[in-house]
Amino acid sequence: MDFYYMPGSSGCRTVIMVAKALGLELNKKLVNTMEGEQLKPEFVKLNPQHTIPTLVDNGFSIWESRAIAIYLVEKYGKDDSLYPKDPQKQAVVNQRLYFDMGTLSDAFGKYYYPLFRTGKPGTEEDLKKIETAFGFLDTFLEGKDYVACDQLTVADIAILANVSTFEVVEFDFSKYTNVVRWYANAKKVTPGWDENWEGLQKMKAVHRITLALFNMDFYYMPGSAGCRTVLMVAKALGLELNKKLVNTMEGEQLKPEFVKLNPQHTIPTLVDNGFSIWESRAIAVYLAEKYGKDDSLFPKDPQKQAVVNQRLYFDMGTLSDAFGKYYYPLFRTGKPGTEEDLKKIETAFGFLDTFLEGKDYVAGDQQTVADIAILAIVSTYEVVEFDFSKYTNVVRWYANSKKVTPGWEENWDGLMQMKAFFEARKAAATN
Template sequence: MDFYYMPGSGGCRTVIMVAKALGLELNKKLVNTLEGEQLKPEFVKLNPQHTIPTLVDNGFSIWESRAIAVYLVEKYGKDDSLFPKDPKKQAVVNQRLQFDLGTLTDAFSKYYYPLFRTGKPGTDEDLKRIETAFGFLDTFLEGHEYVAGDNLTVADIAILANVSTFDVVEFDFSKYSNVVRWYANAKKVTPGWDENWEGLQQMKFSFFIPEVNNSLPFSNMDFYYMPGSGGCRTVIMVAKALGLELNKKLLNTMEGEQLKPEFVKLNPQHTIPTLVDNGFSIWESRAIAVYLVEKYGKDDSLFPKDPKKQAVVNQRLYFDMGTLYDSFVKYYYPYFHTGKPGTDEALKKIETSFGFLDTFLEGHDYVAGDQLTVADIAILATVSTFEIVEYDFSKFSNVTKWYANAKKVTPGWDENWAGLQAMKTFFEARQAAAK
């Protein structure tokens, strides 16, 4: 089953959770609708409406998330619990599915979608529609644990995908006590909830917040990036620590956009991340990080001016690029090309690198002194990349202790993690393709 999707899409998240509940594996194929990939002839041939999610099961193509969800249960379900065969029970499930699409989703779209385009929400009337929709849902749940009966159904899963979207954009539905009670339980009992939440973080940070930020005052800093890139995540966290807003411009290197003449003019090495600050173009994440602190930092805490302290920070930055990150590249990048890892020797270089880092951290809370610096942020971006590919560094106790603390104290950690989920999806797809 080929599943064409984007992680942030509510409909896609619905299907992922239903598949999880059924014990089904989906062959996920990312479709970047922001880049118009859904308009490619080969995709339009599968789905003339060119929408996601789209499922192709042994040549049978079907789209619209609720239709896909019901199809999967009808064909692969071991019983009818998720979509009952009893006409009355099924009718209630169908009503809730229609409510989810025609009322709840529609209310979200009218109020929040303008934020994606203009940076401003919909009207007060549109907000009222959301409140009305939640009022209906609260009534449906009066005296019930689930939205359409006495057990979890596809209606709960679809509405969970939707309500969690309202949650991530911080709509306050706390006054709807039945919804709050149901939501807390649904998160616990619905298979695939974690992946649903990961997808929402990608939506929040990769799509929602950048568009809102475009309407806010900031220096004229264009930031060319991809969310999964370690260097890009470093810069995002440093900017967050400095209170800077970046005008994020997604650059799809998988499609060769970095080779376009207009980008090569900005960066002849055609790499990401690249920052353009009021006409000044600079690339390489660690150089960008230091530049931002030097120009916009209120103090020198992130990059000290004292020559000795600064030298240690610089050493750690070079260590991050030339040793730690290089060891990741040598062992894991072959996965992206061949689906197989590097050599045992390459794996040994990772262990050696973590050994060095563990030594640096002996008796220290931070990698280059007594406080958080750009070196911690850069190395945090790298170490978290190792985590996402499930490299076990637990035997390096100093690194483990530092990592737990760094995640807590580094501004922008959540966005770093959300970007890693995009990378993880690609990585797992390559692994699956190699099997």
């Protein structure tokens, strides 16, 4: 029994829960509709509407979640509790299933689907349709524990999949007290609830990233190591930033509208749906924690997280600080810092080389935001032609990081812009 699905889809989650209630194991086959996999000829042959979920049971192909749910119960159910044979009881179950599709799901789509295209929800009228739908559902549940009968049916399961979706997008249905009571019980008694919730978390991650695509402004200059850090972290998370160039050489960071966003008037600065945050490492951690599908880039384990934080502070207070003290004078005088300043760079690279002894990453067993931040600054050292070849662990790590870090090419493009500017300022200072 092959089941073509995506875990975030409420219809797919309906079928998964019904199958669980029946003790059936589905052979799950992921179909990424975002990549157009449902349009492949082999899938269209199974389902000419090319929709998910689709079930193929020993050569018999059927789609539309509610039709699949009924089919599974009628063919594999040990009794008719999930879909009664009594005409009147069955009629009520059917009515609730059509209500789920034509009213509840339809209202969800009209209000929330525009977010995926425009970054904004539907109209106030669309929102009122959701409220009306929940009002109907609340009425259906007056004095009842289940939506259609005296026991759990496929109607409860389908509506549970839908109502839990409303919860994840943070629609407040607390005033619908019968729905709240039913929902709390349905989560307890419905087999497969845990998998339904896991699918919702995946959907939520996509939902949050989609919002970010439309509402995340990034104020930057491409040559800045901090800006390049954020660009690479965003790339690793699958985020597209709405980039806004701030020419600090022309004083654009001092404009009142920018100072209002960031009173320190520094770049990079990120504004995410009205929330403003600056300092590249703080931004990197924020993005990883809010939009990461897991905690690999910024671990939740206190000890692992502590090491990542230490490396980030090392990047700012030692590695980047040493760069600034030795190389920034070139922008003003055409000459670098002192020999003592150069020794601080060498000391910093010595520390980094020690951190990397016998390790592939700077702070753990996988790439983290610390690797990305340090990659941004080490690549800056390469461009200004600081010779770090004697730090063999750094050289090994650097070669690998360039290969495995998403966004490396944009980092390098930014460095080339920085190099051109750097050389022009150096030439101007020496003339």
